[in-house]
Amino acid sequence: MIPTLQLLLVYHSSGDGIERVVAYASGLPRRTHSELGQTWDFLSLRAITVRDWPSAASATEQAIRYEPSPRLLIMRGVANINVRDYAKARDSYLQAIQKSPRSSEAWLGLAGAGAYLGDSALRDTALARLSRLRPPETARRLAQRFQTEFPEVYPGTPSF
Amino acid sequence: MPSAAASTSNLQQGSERNRALILTALGLLLLRGLLCFDRTMWLWGLNTQRFLPPALGWALWSIWAAACHARIGAPLSEWLAKLGAALRERAVARVGFSLVAALLVFVLEDRTWFIGDFLIRRQGGSITFSGSFLQAMPLEKFLFSRVPLQLSNFVPAAMFYRLIDAASAFALALAAIRIGRSIEGNTVFTALTAITITFGGHLLVATGLGKPAAISCAFVAAAASFVAPRRMSWSSLAKCGVAVALAIVFHRSGWLLLPCWIVALIQTARAQGLTRDARGVRHLAAALLPLAAMIAAARETWSILVEYDFQHHLGGQPTIGPGEWWTLSALPLRATDLLNLALLLLPSLPLLEKKTGRRRGRGGCLRSRLRGSSRCWSFVPGRASFETWTCSRPPESRSRLSPVSRSAGQHRRPNSSGGRASSRWPR
Numbered sequence: 001m002i003p004t005l006q007l008l009l010v011y012h013s014s015g016d017g018i019e020r021v022v023a024y025a026s027g028l029p030r031r032t033h034s035e036l037g038q039t040w041d042f043l044s045l046r047a048i049t050v051r052d053w054p055s056a057a058s059a060t061e062q063a064i065r066y067e068p069s070p071r072l073l074i075m076r077g078v079a080n081i082n083v084r085d086y087a088k089a090r091d092s093y094l095q096a097i098q099k100s101p102r103s104s105e106a107w108l109g110l111a112g113a114g115a116y117l118g119d120s121a122l123r124d125t126a127l128a129r130l131s132r133l134r135p136p137e138t139a140r141r142l143a144q145r146f147q148t149e150f151p152e153v154y155p156g157t158p159s160f
Numbered sequence: 161m162p163s164a165a166a167s168t169s170n171l172q173q174g175s176e177r178n179r180a181l182i183l184t185a186l187g188l189l190l191l192r193g194l195l196c197f198d199r200t201m202w203l204w205g206l207n208t209q210r211f212l213p214p215a216l217g218w219a220l221w222s223i224w225a226a227a228c229h230a231r232i233g234a235p236l237s238e239w240l241a242k243l244g245a246a247l248r249e250r251a252v253a254r255v256g257f258s259l260v261a262a263l264l265v266f267v268l269e270d271r272t273w274f275i276g277d278f279l280i281r282r283q284g285g286s287i288t289f290s291g292s293f294l295q296a297m298p299l300e301k302f303l304f305s306r307v308p309l310q311l312s313n314f315v316p317a318a319m320f321y322r323l324i325d326a327a328s329a330f331a332l333a334l335a336a337i338r339i340g341r342s343i344e345g346n347t348v349f350t351a352l353t354a355i356t357i358t359f360g361g362h363l364l365v366a367t368g369l370g371k372p373a374a375i376s377c378a379f380v381a382a383a384a385s386f387v388a389p390r391r392m393s394w395s396s397l398a399k400c401g402v403a404v405a406l407a408i409v410f411h412r413s414g415w416l417l418l419p420c421w422i423v424a425l426i427q428t429a430r431a432q433g434l435t436r437d438a439r440g441v442r443h444l445a446a447a448l449l450p451l452a453a454m455i456a457a458a459r460e461t462w463s464i465l466v467e468y469d470f471q472h473h474l475g476g477q478p479t480i481g482p483g484e485w486w487t488l489s490a491l492p493l494r495a496t497d498l499l500n501l502a503l504l505l506l507p508s509l510p511l512l513e514k515k516t517g518r519r520r521g522r523g524g525c526l527r528s529r530l531r532g533s534s535r536c537w538s539f540v541p542g543r544a545s546f547e548t549w550t551c552s553r554p555p556e557s558r559s560r561l562s563p564v565s566r567s568a569g570q571h572r573r574p575n576s577s578g579g580r581a582s583s584r585w586p587r
Contacts (some may be wrong), residue, residue: 001359002224003192006208006217008268012366015214017272020204020211028200046273 014050018043025062037066044075053082070100077109078150086116102133104142112154127158186228193221237348244347247337247354258333261358266326268370274294277371280304281321295468296372297460299410304371325366328374332366335381342388357381357496379407383417387424394435397428398446405453412461412469414453421450 011017025031025039040063047056060076073096080089088112096106107130114122133139147154188206195207196217209217226232234246246253270276293301308317310575315323333354340353362381386400404421407414425447434444 001355002220003208004359004361004363005264006212006220007364008264008367009216009270010208010211011274011364012268014271016211017274018272021272021274023211024204029202042274046278049279075466122213135450142293 018046018055033066037063040066041072044072044079048079051082053079057083057085066116068095068099070096070103070106073099074103074105074109077106077113078153079151081109081112081116081153083091087111089113090117090122104130104133104139105146107133108143108146108158112159115155130158166259189221189225191227199503240351241346244340244349244351244354247350248341248347252339254334257337257354257358258330260331261363262326262330265329265363265366265374266322268367269322269325273368275368276373278368280371281318295412295464297409297411297457297464301374303375321371325374328378329358329363329366331372332362332381335378335385338385339381339388342385376407376411376413379403379410379414380417383407383420387420390429392424392431393430394432394443394447395439397424398443400424401449405449408450408453408457412457412464415461418450418454536546 009016010020021039021043023041025036031039040059043059044056044063047053047059056079057076060072060079063072064076073092077089077092077096080086080092090110093106093110093113096103097110100106107126111123111126111130114120114124116125130139130143143158147158191203192206196210196214198207198210201207209221212220220284229235243253243257247257270278273281293305295302304321308315308320311320336357337350337354339357340350343349343353362377365377383400383403386396386403400421403537404414404417407417428447434440
């Protein structure tokens with residue numbers, strides 16, 4: 001009964017529970033590659049869901065080491081924008097675009113990173129590429145949904 | 161009645177077993193305490209306390225440790241005896257006990273979300289992505305996708321799931337009490353059975369595991385509780401049949417209850433025979449409901465097995481990367497998988513044993529235990545020891561629970577070491 005209660009309490013307290021998961025992923029014994037990838041992916045997703053941006057930035061950094069998917073790269077971009085590491089956000093979006101050139105979210109994120117960095121050329125180029133994605137309605141809808149969910153990815157309203 | 165020599169032999173075996181169990185329990189207690197200082201995660205199933213605030217963690221650990229001391233354990237045993245008596249006699253106590261389990265699950269919801277379908281739990285059917293309900297039967301999809309969507313204006317999805325989980329914990333506790341009550345004898349044993357089944361880890365499936373886990377767990381406990389009485393009847397088998405049928409329609413894991421149901425069916429048919437009155441026919445129809453459930457669920461279950469389970473668990477899309485199967489760290493995990501599989505198939509043992517027993521032309525030990533007696537171990541805090549009881553099938557006139565050390569005409573305390581034990585036994 002006591003161990004059950006302890007485990008219920010640990011999972012109930014998100015801080016304690018996450019500490020346990022982080023210890024599982026980073027402590028000994030070394031877990032398998034795919035287990036580590038899945039665990040850091042979970043930690044990234046959870047941190048973003050609760051808008052814990054510093055944790056999200058470090059978790060996505062780890063997750064990308066195991067599975068550098070466009071989704072995780074975009075998640076790292078979002079996290080880095082929110083911790084004001086705009087250069088790293090730009091790099092994340094660029095890597096995501098290399099892997100998935102038709103990603104509306106990555107182009108919008110890159111435009112946002114350019115705007116935050118004061119690089120208007122990068123911002124305008126990214127927005128132009130975003131507007132040329134096919135089909136345009138789908139690209140626009142995806143970009144708008146992305147900005148609705150994470151308004152901070154682009155300062156203001158993008159013109160595309 | 162066992163002879164005096166056999167009784168003494170039982171007593172000695174019981175003592176050795178008790179000693180081993182006491183040492184194991186104390187070893188686990190110490191290990192859990194020591195692992196608070198270990199920085200690795202080798203034994204991460206036992207180091208939960210390390211992640212709790214120290215005051216809270218050590219307070220709970222101390223309660224556990226204190227229960228092993230006779231001065232604390234004796235009143236605790238008396239309290240358990242009272243609880244057991246209340247659970248046997250009073251419906252209010254049974255509801256209250258079950259409400260405690262439900263309340264714990266409801267209040268201590270999982271906020272870590274590491275295990276299970278946390279996105280669906282939080283957002284209900286409104287979240288749709290490929291694979292959300294890939295392994296779900298229609299009833300599960302209805303319950304966890306359509307119902308929360310329909311009720312979303314009244315109850316948020318997260319609250320809906322918490323209510324379902326609390327209701328499942330409530331049902332699990334009621335079934336656990338029923339199992340405890342089905343074994344006549346010492347009331348301490350009734351309380352311990354109810355507490356062990358309800359709070360011995362199963363509550364955790366009701367807060368953070370996959371969506372259907374809590375309900376499936378309640379179905380298993382319900383099915384077990386209806387076949388727990390020693391004298392099986394068609395009425396109780398009918399209830400077991402309904403629980404097994406619902407489990408099969410709800411989740412494919414329900415098929416694992418079939419061996420238990422088959423054994424209960426055979427035993428009831430042998431003991432009771434077939435009745436031809438209307439009530440008997442109704443009971444028989446309900447008892448055979450799992451057959452209808454199997455027919456109804458067969459196609460869906462098979463497609464889930466082919467499209468998901470075989471690919472994920474037997475090859476094609478393994479969750480562990482190529483070349484990682486036989487690494488040093490993966491080997492214990494594979495061994496654990498096999499142990500889990502063995503545990504899942506435990507209900508098949510009576511069938512297997514029955515078959516081998518028949519082939520050898522004699523009843524096996526397991527069969528005799530399942531039919532006539534079952535051996536149970538209960539921890540008696542007052543004596544800081546495990547007591548071994550043999551729940552035998554006695555003549556109807558006397559108690560069904562008899563301590564192993566009971567000899568002709570004497571009612572000694574089980575595994576008592578001289579007079580000490582009897583003076584500490586709860587009255």
